[in-house]
Amino acid sequence: xxxxxxxxxxxxxxxxxxxxxxxxxxxxxxxxxxxxxxxxxxxxxxxxxxxxxxxxxxxxxxxxxxxxxxxxxxxxxxxxxxxxxxxxxxxxxxxxxxxxxxxxxxxxxxxxxxxxxxxxxxxxxxxxxxxxxxxxxxxxxxxxxxxxx
Numbered sequence: 419x420x421x422x423x424x425x426x427x428x429x430x431x432x433x434x435x436x437x438x439x440x441x442x443x444x445x446x447x448x449x450x451x452x453x454x455x456x457x458x459x460x461x462x463x464x465x466x467x468x469x470x471x472x473x474x475x476x477x478x479x480x481x482x483x484x485x486x487x488x489x490x491x492x493x494x495x496x497x498x499x500x501x502x503x504x505x506x507x508x509x510x511x512x513x514x515x516x517x518x519x520x521x522x523x524x525x526x527x528x529x530x531x532x533x534x535x536x537x538x539x540x541x542x543x544x545x546x547x548x549x550x551x552x553x554x555x556x557x558x559x560x561x562x563x564x565x566x567x
Contacts, residue, residue: 423532424458424524431550433520433539439508441534442499443474443524446490448482450532455482458524465498465519465536467509472498474521474534498534508538516540 429435445453452458457480465472474496481489500508511517523535542550 419528420533421526422523423453423456423526424460426460426463426520426522428461429520429522429537429539431542431547433518433537433541434546435522435537435539436511436517437538438522439500439504439536439538441472441536443532443534444497444499445479445532447488448485449479449490451485452480452482453524453532454526457482460521460524463521465508465521467512468495470505470509472500472505472508472519472536474498477521477524498536511538 457478459478460476463474463476463478465474467473476493477496478492480492508519512519518539518541519536520539521534522537525533525535527533
């Protein structure tokens with residue numbers, strides 16, 4: 419049972435998802451409370467490797483309204499927590515042409531810890547995106563036809 423805080427809806431449209439990983443994230447101050455209140459967006463964020471460590475950049479975590487005067491930058495770079503084996507595997511794949519790592523979901527696990535589901539992805543071509551649109555429209559039409567009958 420997990421409580422979802424943010425979803426990257428455009429991930430499935432723009433990328434072929436190869437593998438998914440669960441990662442912890444290092445947060446400061448009242449960032450957990452602002453995530454819990456829904457002030458988070460990961461649509462344009464991605465993961466890069468800084469000195470062999472995975473870091474999340476481009477994610478927006480707004481400031482908590484009831485916190486003290488200190489508020490960290492909402493777009494700051496945040497370090498992700500993964501096993502060494504997973505880091506080596508992701509780093510090797512990212513060096514390969516065409517692979518990227520993006521966050522898909524930010525959620526709270528059973529122990530109320532903030533987790534990030536990251537995915538190893540390969541970018542889709544424009545004809546793949548058109549095919550996805552056709553499939554989505556066909557599933558809507560099919561559901562509409564079945565509902566009427």
